[in-house]
Amino acid sequence: MGNILIVAELTQDGAIRDSSFEVVTLARRLAESTGRGTRGLVLGSGVGDVASQFASKGAGETLVADDPALAHYNVEAFNKAIRAAAAAADADVILFANTPTGWDVAPRVAAGLDAAFVSDCFKIEGSETGLTLLRRIFNGKLDAELSVSGTLVATIQPGANDAFEGSTEGGTQPLAVALDGLRAQFVEIKQAEATGIDLSKADIIVSGGRGVGAPEKFGEVIQPLADALGGAMGASRPVVDAGWLDHPYQVGSSGQIVSPKLYVACGISGAIQHLVGMKGSNYVIAINKDPDAPIFEVADIGVVADLFDIVPALTEAVGAAKG
Numbered sequence: 390m391g392n393i394l395i396v397a398e399l400t401q402d403g404a405i406r407d408s409s410f411e412v413v414t415l416a417r418r419l420a421e422s423t424g425r426g427t428r429g430l431v432l433g434s435g436v437g438d439v440a441s442q443f444a445s446k447g448a449g450e451t452l453v454a455d456d457p458a459l460a461h462y463n464v465e466a467f468n469k470a471i472r473a474a475a476a477a478a479d480a481d482v483i484l485f486a487n488t489p490t491g492w493d494v495a496p497r498v499a500a501g502l503d504a505a506f507v508s509d510c511f512k513i514e515g516s517e518t519g520l521t522l523l524r525r526i527f528n529g530k531l532d533a534e535l536s537v538s539g540t541l542v543a544t545i546q547p548g549a550n551d552a553f554e555g556s557t558e559g560g561t562q563p564l565a566v567a568l569d570g571l572r573a574q575f576v577e578i579k580q581a582e583a584t585g586i587d588l589s590k591a592d593i594i595v596s597g598g599r600g601v602g603a604p605e606k607f608g609e610v611i612q613p614l615a616d617a618l619g620g621a622m623g624a625s626r627p628v629v630d631a632g633w634l635d636h637p638y639q640v641g642s643s644g645q646i647v648s649p650k651l652y653v654a655c656g657i658s659g660a661i662q663h664l665v666g667m668k669g670s671n672y673v674i675a676i677n678k679d680p681d682a683p684i685f686e687v688a689d690i691g692v693v694a695d696l697f698d699i700v701p702a703l704t705e706a707v708g709a710a711k712g
Contacts, residue, residue: 391481391540392426393419396471397443398490399433401578405443408486410552412545413447415513416484417553423515428452428478429559432470434460437561444559451561452477458568461575462490468497470566475502477564482513482520487544487642495544504540511549511661525661547642548665588638588645593620593653596640596667597628600656600677600696604633610700611655617707623647625657641666655696659684676700 393416397409413427420427429448431440434457444451454470471494475483483498485491487509499506510524519538524546526533588594595615597607607622615622622638629639640647642662648669655676657663664687667673675688676696685691692699 390423390425391479392428393482393484394471394475394478394480395427395429395448396474396483396485396491397429397431397439397448398486398488399431399436399439403433403436403439405431405439406486406488407552408488408545408547409443410447410554411547411550412484412486413553414550415545416482417447419482419513419515419520423520425482428474428480430454430471430474430478430564432459432467440561444561445556447553447555447557449557449559451559452564453561454564454566456566456568458571461578463571463573463575464494464497465571465573466568467494468501469568470564471498472501473566474564481540483540483542485542485544487546491544495542499542502540502542504542505537507535507537507541507543509546510535510543511546513543546661546665548668549661588621588623588640588647591621591647592649593618593651594623594640594647594649594667594670595620595653595655596623596625596657597655597696598625598657598663599627599631600658601628601633602656604631607634610697614653614655614700614704614707617704617711618651618653620649620651625663626660654684654688655700657684658682659687 395412395416398406416427427449429443429451431443432454440451440453452474458466485495496506507522510522512523514521522535524533595611597611612622623640624634624638626639626641628634629636642665646666650671652667652670653674659682673688674690675684676692676699680693
């Protein structure tokens with residue numbers, strides 16, 4: 390049995406993402422149940438201090454791949470470094486956060502190691518024959534259980550575990566990787582021009598899902614309630630995927646992560662990706678015809694009814710209360 394390698398992901402400012410500390414929580418739980426050790430990995434340029442922080446905040450002994458070629462994300466360079474770290478750490482489990490970086494590099498690492506690959510899982514347990522992983526499918530309506538033996542590479546759903554907040558013993562160890570002759574070279578980062586409303590700063594959000602039924606209904610039903618409350622309009626991923634609203638309106642793990650004082654979910658079933666994006670809301674009101682919709686599990690008030698009966702009535706009542 391080998392160790393668990395936790396691959397840290399850094400922000401553009403050089404800080405460790407919260408999602409990496411969530412992976413630490415899952416990794417430590419798995420280590421305790423299976424007798425494995427944990428090892429960390431930090432990749433970048435001039436990242437010694439960050440690596441020490443990762444080591445002392447849950448990762449344990451941490452490898453540091455410090456090279457100018459790793460200053461910016463480069464899938465070829467990261468793939469080489471992570472595979473070298475897996476060998477150096479004697480790791481048979483390599484874990485990433487399920488972010489765009491994780492989506493890109495983790496399958497390549499798995500292919501290079503001839504390992505099993507499971508994406509977007511929220512729980513890993515040890516068993517007599519190997520490891521059992523759980524991931525949600527069909528928009529969170531079902532949980533898939535997968536059994537894996539041998540080396541495993543997996544990405545972990547952000548928000549599925551609390552970020553590790555304790556302290557641990559652990560130092561850092563340099564990892565030398567030959568990164569000359571790379572075919573891919575970093576050129577620049579192009580930031581998309583901000584459009585729409587920054588939902589991450591909104592105190593009140595009224596979001597609509599597929600239950601709204603048609604793109605024009607957002608302007609007729611959802612936006613008026615948001616305006617009446619002095620808030621912003623949001624949407625679930627299926628709405629954006631259908632082209633009903635632009636991506637800046639999307640709330641979820643692949644959209645905007647929000648934490649308003651009030652979140653009103655209209656016709657949203659509550660897939661795990663959406664719940665991850667709004668779970669920090671202070672107060673949640675959910676309106677849905679399906680009494681078994683997952684959104685009701687996180688709602689402070691749940692209304693099982695047709696949103697076209699409830700939302701216009703709410704808008705009228707708010708307007709009357711304001712005079």
